[in-house]
Amino acid sequence: MSVGALEGALARPEEKYRICGDTGLRVYAKAETLIKVNAVAAVVFLAVGGLFGLLVALTRWPAVHILPAEWFYTALTAHGAAVLLFWIIFFEMAILYFASAILLNCRLAAPKFAWLGFILMIVGSLMATVAVLQGESSVMFTSYVPMKAAPHFYLGIILFAVGALLGCMVFFGTLVIAKEEKTYEGSVPLVTFGAITAAIIAVFTIASGAIILVPTFLWSIGYISHIDTVMYKLVWWAMGHSSQQINVSAHVAVWYAIAALVLGAKPLSEKVSRTAFLLYILFLQLASAHHLLAEPGISSEWKVFNTSYAIYLAVLGSMIHGMSLPGAIEAAQRRRGFNKGVFGWLRQAPWGNPAFSGMFMSLVMFGFLGGISGVVLGTEQINLLMHNTLYVPGHFHATVVAGTTLAFMAVTYLVVPLIFRRELILPAVARWQPYIFGIGVAGISLFMMGAGTLGVSRRHWDITFSDSVFTFDYPGTAFLMMGLNGISAVLAAVGGLMYVVVVVGSILFGKVRDEAAIKANPIVAPGNAVSTYGGEGTLKLPGTIVLVTVFFLAFVLYYFINWKFLSEVWPLS
Amino acid sequence: MAIHAVKGNWWNEPLHRMEVIWISIAFVWGLVMFSAMIYWHIEGKQNLSNEAYRIDPEVFAAHTEAMVEKYTIGEEGDTGVPIVQPPPGSDVYLIARLWEWWPVLQFEKDQSYRLHLSSMDWQHGFSLQPTNINIQVHPDYELVLTLTPNEAGEFFVVCNEFCGVGHHTMVGKIRVIDKQ
Incomplete structure (x- = not known):
């Protein structure tokens, strides 16, 4: 079939759409419904997974120690699957449909396939969750062989991944239609470019997942006799770590989207920001190596090259975004007249708007806590100090929770009025929510990293070793850290609950956002229509220079401190 | 704006000086960190065996x-x-x-x-x-x-x-x- 005939077959000009009163974008009904159902499924899994997370943290608080051992390992497995996989990927499907159909003024390609994908994801996620809760699949999120889960645990994750793959295909198809039907002029928006990055990495991720989980499923039902343990980790993490890179790409795109909508911010340079995304596509996949630094049978040359994304080229991408985002915000604020001093633009930022405050905290915490700790943890030799200690979850709670989850929460405060067309209920709760959740998560990350630095094991029910033949005492500070981690988790859980209440409440009971409401309570920054793109050569951005300088100094200092720690342990070669 | 399609030749827009400096610093820092791991294999005393x-x-x-x-x-x-x-x-x-x-x-x-x-x-x-x-x-x-x-x-x-x-x-x- 020729392209023309295909286009003709796909063209459905009668499809229903509306014009958004806030942004002027054309919103097709089918895309909008799919965004809604994926976002709702995501929030449900966030609530469930968050509850398991709280139980885990309370159990690891030695003074509370709430769950018995078996339940603890079950809850920990359920927590990982529900939030790291299901919450985040459902939400990312909503972002993909938003960044393609909505931002490009286009109808969604093959909405029936998008629905099929959604249904597969629901069936798969429920199947895996049931398998975990039945208690026979407490294998942790990573399910390292030869520990075996029930077959429907693997099958559920496979079905979920196939559904997500369909969603990616619908996204790519929509890009093609938008281009063919000329629904936009010039190059796709930067946010869409970020979503394309996420979707490309998602295809690699899901392919890796299939390559390892299909044989593992066959092994679990007895058709394959042996799976090599190191090979499993190599391929599993090509899925497991790359899926975190989907998150990074998606939440960076969300940062740009929020800065654009709330402040009218435009990137300092389209070229720089897009090249940074391109670096993600080219190098982030190497990060499977981060999980193999303490393994036998893999050479140091391989480890050094892969763990550093060649020569830290993906880190370069993140450092570029870490400069261009605050830069874009500062430039936008200065254009709006907030020019006082070095940080006047930051002080005068809309801190009462949860979309902005959540986004900015996500940016800062992802960089300072998640980014720096990730590079240190992923240094071949320094990894010996931290492998499988609580430092690891400390690091990834800073990236995936303080970074991705907080960014997704923040953008929800725009999705509810713009897509669900409801006013937020309980605006005061919404205003405080990012702070409560953000502080809680910062605490979780920092205290787990602290305990990990002291050697405390991750995924461990009893660090007092009361039932062991030999008992060992971690330092007292480690116990203090675990208590503070528990308190932080309670705070984060309160913040999470506030989010769920505001979002679900607004969707169900919020005032419908009509013309009058749009006028009275505008979401989109005024005056953004004039800005298009371009270098900000004439504008001075001293605040951003100070921010990135502080970041860089913290990075260098902390990096070398850890080499010092390493030099003090027993020599080994 | 980051949510709008971009018209014109954005690739040839001049870069902000701050961007050029920051990208250079970040790139060099990457080289330093890459070299540090190799250096430690030569001079450091804590390396995981390849045997x-x-x-x-x-x-x-x-x-x-x-x-x-x-x-x-x-x-x-x-x-x-x-x-x-x-x-x-x-x-x-x-x-x-x-x-x-x-x-x-x-x-x-x-x-x-x-x-x-x-x-x-x-x-x-x-x-x-x-x-x-x-x-x-x-x-x-x-x-x-x-x-x-x-x-x-x-x-x-x-x-x-x-x-x-x-x-x-x-x-x-x-x-x-x-x-x-």
Whole structure:
């Protein structure tokens, strides 16, 4: 079939759409419904997974120690699957449909396939969750062989991944239609470019997942006799770590989207920001190596090259975004007249708007806590100090929770009025929510990293070793850290609950956002229509220079401190 | 704006000076960090060995038992785990299995030992505390590393890879004594 005939077959000009009163974008009904159902499924899994997370943290608080051992390992497995996989990927499907159909003024390609994908994801996620809760699949999120889960645990994750793959295909198809039907002029928006990055990495991720989980499923039902343990980790993490890179790409795109909508911010340079995304596509996949630094049978040359994304080229991408985002915000604020001093633009930022405050905290915490700790943890030799200690979850709670989850929460405060067309209920709760959740998560990350630095094991029910033949005492500070981690988790859980209440409440009971409401309570920054793109050569951005300088100094200092720690342990070669 | 399509030739727009400087700094910093790992292989004293073999768990157990038979000097704990003191420089075996590290090892301070690590069943994590060295232990793989304890005292091997419901009880012991 020729392209023309295909286009003709796909063209459905009668499809229903509306014009958004806030942004002027054309919103097709089918895309909008799919965004809604994926976002709702995501929030449900966030609530469930968050509850398991709280139980885990309370159990690891030695003074509370709430769950018995078996339940603890079950809850920990359920927590990982529900939030790291299901919450985040459902939400990312909503972002993909938003960044393609909505931002490009286009109808969604093959909405029936998008629905099929959604249904597969629901069936798969429920199947895996049931398998975990039945208690026979407490294998942790990573399910390292030869520990075996029930077959429907693997099958559920496979079905979920196939559904997500369909969603990616619908996204790519929509890009093609938008281009063919000329629904936009010039190059796709930067946010869409970020979503394309996420979707490309998602295809690699899901392919890796299939390559390892299909044989593992066959092994679990007895058709394959042996799976090599190191090979499993190599391929599993090509899925497991790359899926975190989907998150990074998606939440960076969300940062740009929020800065654009709330402040009218435009990137300092389209070229720089897009090249940074391109670096993600080219190098982030190497990060499977981060999980193999303490393994036998893999050479140091391989480890050094892969763990550093060649020569830290993906880190370069993140450092570029870490400069261009605050830069874009500062430039936008200065254009709006907030020019006082070095940080006047930051002080005068809309801190009462949860979309902005959540986004900015996500940016800062992802960089300072998640980014720096990730590079240190992923240094071949320094990894010996931290492998499988609580430092690891400390690091990834800073990236995936303080970074991705907080960014997704923040953008929800725009999705509810713009897509669900409801006013937020309980605006005061919404205003405080990012702070409560953000502080809680910062605490979780920092205290787990602290305990990990002291050697405390991750995924461990009893660090007092009361039932062991030999008992060992971690330092007292480690116990203090675990208590503070528990308190932080309670705070984060309160913040999470506030989010769920505001979002679900607004969707169900919020005032419908009509013309009058749009006028009275505008979401989109005024005056953004004039800005298009371009270098900000004439504008001075001293605040951003100070921010990135502080970041860089913290990075260098902390990096070398850890080499010092390493030099003090027993020599080994 | 980042949510709007971009018209015109944005690739040729001039860059902000701050961007050029920051990208250069970040790139050079990447080179520094990359070189640091290579430097540490040359000058540093803590590098994970690249020596590893495929091994049948039964063969590894046989090696361990032979060592235990030869060098046992006593027993430790309620279950009578043998304490083994192999001569400095020799091959030392440590079994990881559900849910114990076997046997207890006794080393002399500032002497080197070729430590062999492997698992009999699932994956385990060799977490030496409180000095804090963490290495993954796989079944069917034998990792051989040269270890040089530089302080005397009692050290513990905590399992830090989840290995089922008894995981948190899996603690082993390494004792380091001053040179005899």
